Amino acid sequence: MAQEKIMKRETVFIVDNYDCTIVHCTHNTVKPKTTLIILTRNEITGVKAVLETIPFHAVDEYFAVDYDSHDGTVEYFRSHHVPVIKQKTEGRSEAFRLGVKHSHGDYLIFFSPDGNENPKDIPKLITLLKNGADMAIASRFMQGSRNEEDDAMIKPRKWANQGFTVLVNIFFGGRVTDSINGYRAITKSAWEKLHLDAKGFAIEFQMTMRALKLGYTIREIPTKEGDRIGGKSTSYALPTGLQFIGVLMREISIGKQFLKCR
Numbered sequence: 001m002a003q004e005k006i007m008k009r010e011t012v013f014i015v016d017n018y019d020c021t022i023v024h025c026t027h028n029t030v031k032p033k034t035t036l037i038i039l040t041r042n043e044i045t046g047v048k049a050v051l052e053t054i055p056f057h058a059v060d061e062y063f064a065v066d067y068d069s070h071d072g073t074v075e076y077f078r079s080h081h082v083p084v085i086k087q088k089t090e091g092r093s094e095a096f097r098l099g100v101k102h103s104h105g106d107y108l109i110f111f112s113p114d115g116n117e118n119p120k121d122i123p124k125l126i127t128l129l130k131n132g133a134d135m136a137i138a139s140r141f142m143q144g145s146r147n148e149e150d151d152a153m154i155k156p157r158k159w160a161n162q163g164f165t166v167l168v169n170i171f172f173g174g175r176v177t178d179s180i181n182g183y184r185a186i187t188k189s190a191w192e193k194l195h196l197d198a199k200g201f202a203i204e205f206q207m208t209m210r211a212l213k214l215g216y217t218i219r220e221i222p223t224k225e226g227d228r229i230g231g232k233s234t235s236y237a238l239p240t241g242l243q244f245i246g247v248l249m250r251e252i253s254i255g256k257q258f259l260k261c262r
Contacts, residue, residue, distance in 0.1 A: 034126055035105030036062040039095045039112050044071040045230025050113040051080060058123045059109070065099045092182070093196070093203035100191055109185040115229030116148060117183040124221045125185040134190040134216035138223035139178035145222035160241055164205065164248070171252055172212035177220060179208040190216055195258045201240055202247045209251045210258060
């Protein structure tokens, strides 16, 4: 399905010197408005299950950012005409920054094809940005949403996520329900003002805090988080939680000093 939709377009491929295959594909010669950035590392099982359900028709530009996959993920993308950028430095935050660097859209959507994130939410996130939001988050904790631990008796990740979100709302005057989920969209102009420097999975958390500091309009949609399909999460609860505490304390301390960054 993905291949069929791609082939229906007049596609222009531009090759970069960053040791990657194809940096981007665009519809005709018009600057794209929306860029879908697919983040992967050894996600072949999820990619095979999810790729054909991704609404590529809803975006103007798309590509995958892949770090060191050796399970056939990159080859599968290429065989389905999905451009791939090779990520040289490890880390989810690096994947975000690299994806933004190579994007040409005004609206950026970050998506992980691991089964947790519902591709049907992509157009909904785009709509929120087009209607004036600076950032749109797929929330796992709004009414009508689902978190992958909802059916469990003990829910450490859910409780930790909600706890961090409560603190964010207290310290930065927010009203968000999910400050951490990486399934989100943001305008490129908003991204550029945040000067994000957090490492790993903390980049989404930092993105929310700095957006609140600047008074950005943040909108959320309820999402139904699915169960992971294959692969293995590299977000380990204890070290990630400790990192989040450090990032939270730093953001409280520095206020808006990040605006001085170049």
